[in-house]
Amino acid sequence: MTPQTNPNPDQDLEQLLAELDAQSLSADLAKLTQSHIFAPPHVDTHILATAADHLQTIQRPASSATSTDAHPIFSWKFSAAISAAAAAAITILVLLSPFSNNISPQIPVANIQPLPEDINEDGSVDILDAFTLARQIRNSTQSLTADLNNDGSVDNADVELITQRAVSLSGGGA
Amino acid sequence: MSPHSPAPHSDPRDDNGLVDAINRGDIEAFNALYYRYRDWVVNLAHRLTNDREIALDTLQETFAYVHSKFPGFELRAKFTTFLYPVVKHLAIAKRKKASRHQSLDDTAPDIPDHSSSTDPDSQREQLAQALTSLSKDHREVILLRFVDGFKVDEIASVLKIPSGTVKSRLHHALNQLRNDPVTKKYFNR
Numbered sequence: 001m002t003p004q005t006n007p008n009p010d011q012d013l014e015q016l017l018a019e020l021d022a023q024s025l026s027a028d029l030a031k032l033t034q035s036h037i038f039a040p041p042h043v044d045t046h047i048l049a050t051a052a053d054h055l056q057t058i059q060r061p062a063s064s065a066t067s068t069d070a071h072p073i074f075s076w077k078f079s080a081a082i083s084a085a086a087a088a089a090i091t092i093l094v095l096l097s098p099f100s101n102n103i104s105p106q107i108p109v110a111n112i113q114p115l116p117e118d119i120n121e122d123g124s125v126d127i128l129d130a131f132t133l134a135r136q137i138r139n140s141t142q143s144l145t146a147d148l149n150n151d152g153s154v155d156n157a158d159v160e161l162i163t164q165r166a167v168s169l170s171g172g173g174a
Numbered sequence: 175m176s177p178h179s180p181a182p183h184s185d186p187r188d189d190n191g192l193v194d195a196i197n198r199g200d201i202e203a204f205n206a207l208y209y210r211y212r213d214w215v216v217n218l219a220h221r222l223t224n225d226r227e228i229a230l231d232t233l234q235e236t237f238a239y240v241h242s243k244f245p246g247f248e249l250r251a252k253f254t255t256f257l258y259p260v261v262k263h264l265a266i267a268k269r270k271k272a273s274r275h276q277s278l279d280d281t282a283p284d285i286p287d288h289s290s291s292t293d294p295d296s297q298r299e300q301l302a303q304a305l306t307s308l309s310k311d312h313r314e315v316i317l318l319r320f321v322d323g324f325k326v327d328e329i330a331s332v333l334k335i336p337s338g339t340v341k342s343r344l345h346h347a348l349n350q351l352r353n354d355p356v357t358k359k360y361f362n363r
Contacts, residue, residue, distance in 0.1 A: 013341050016348045016361075025360045026320045032301055033321055035220035037229050039212055047234050051204050051241040058199035058245050075234065 041149045041157070045164045086127065087160040090134045116148055117162050130162040185210075189253045197245045204244075207253070208237055215257060219265040221317070228272060232265045239264075251331065254322065258332040300356040307354070312347035315340055 119129040119136070133146055137154060144154035148161045185192065185206030192210075195203035212233065219232035239260055240247075249256070305313055318324045318332070326344070330337040351357040 010341060013345045013348070016345060016352065019352070019361045020348065021360050021362070022320065025357075026323075028298075028301055029305075029317065029321045032298055032305070033217070033221050033317065035217045035229065037216050037220045037226050039216055039230060039233055043230055043234065044208075044212070047237050048205055048208060050238060051208070052201045054241050055196065055199050055201050055204055055244065058197075075231065 041161065042164055045161055049165055084160060086163045087130060087134075087156060090127070090131050090159060090163065091138075091156060116146060117165055119146055119162070125162065125165050127163065130159050133162060134159045190249055193247055193249045196241075197247060199245070204241060207240075211253060211257060214254065215261055218258070218261050218322075222262060222265040223269040225269065225272070228265060228268045231268055232261060235264050236260050252324075252328065255324065255328050255332050258318075258322070258324075259334075297356075304351060304354045304356045308347050308350060312343050312350070315343045316347045316351075319344060 115125055117125040117129055119132045122128070133144075133154075134156070136144055136146075137156070137159070146158055147154050148158045151157065185203070187195065187203070187206070189207065189210075192203040192207045196207065215233050215236050216229050219229035219236075220226065223229060223232075236257065240257075305316070308316065314333070315329055318329045319326075324332065326337050326340050329340045333340070352361040
């Protein structure tokens with residue numbers, strides 16, 4: 001078969017495709033072009049928090065939307081730097097504070113299922129949740145369930161996730 | 175921590191169902207749509223730029239663009255046919271910005287650089303070379319067809335060119351690959 005001599009280009013293409021083992025070519029090209037680049041959890045968190053912030057304005061009546069809804073989109077790198085710094089600061093504060101064990105937990109609101117990030121169950125996700133989780137990790141006297149990034153352990157990465165969410169949402173609310 | 179954060183859950187709704195829900199402000203539906211296409215977007219952006227940072231920046235800006243379309247977004251074709259031009263535009267713009275002082279082919283899809291790879295499978299490198307020997311337009315339709323799984327009319331849509339042009343490019347690209355010693359093995363059916 002010589003495609004160059006066939007006057008019908010569509011037929012040429014069909015003949016080439018008929019000869020082609022497309023499955024093998026696709027598989028080898030997919031392996032070749034697979035990037036093995038994965039989005040880190042803080043990138044996911046940043047993107048989804050920004051989207052949630054926007055989509056909440058759809059749920060609310062237009063009259064209740066405020067100018068803070070249309071906040072600028074910060075880079076995930078900027079946000080990650082802030083959250084990492086904040087998480088580190090919280091950890092240091094918890095480790096150094098002699099009073100941290102005396103902080104009373106908030107009373108949970110009845111009949112409201114708290115978000116996983118709402119560690120202190122006060123109905124909102126804010127920097128206090130990161131602080132509380134950091135304290136729980138430091139004390140390690142209880143079985144911790146706040147494995148927010150699903151990596152099999154409750155650690156500083158989970159504190160960072162909460163901090164990320166807290167600094168990403170306008171007003172700090174969930 | 176695992177370098178790859180898995181989707182927290184799979185959503186049984188199809189893309190149209192998710193889009194309808196997002197138009198009503200359903201944040202979980204957006205999350206599901208994001209996790210469904212996140213890796214595809216990152217992979218495409220990296221394929222176009224060979225740059226991890228740009229790929230992740232492109233991921234962020236692509237989904238910022240996506241959520242800005244809500245409410246009122248209508249999905250008239252496959253979601254990837256909507257995403258492809260967005261990702262391509264953002265990724266190439268970022269690559270150009272990052273490489274202002276270099277002379278770069280600003281529209282050609284790239285393939286991973288295997289020149290420094292220790293991959294013992296030299297066939298991958300040979301396949302990469304065969305792809306590189308194609309013109310940028312021919313390479314792009316080959317990758318769209320055989321990696322991304324687009325049909326001819328979908329390729330025409332995302333590239334904003336006539337279907338006949340897509341067929342012509344596919345024909346020439348496949349013919350070249352059939353005559354290449356490395357890739358002719360795919361044509362022995």
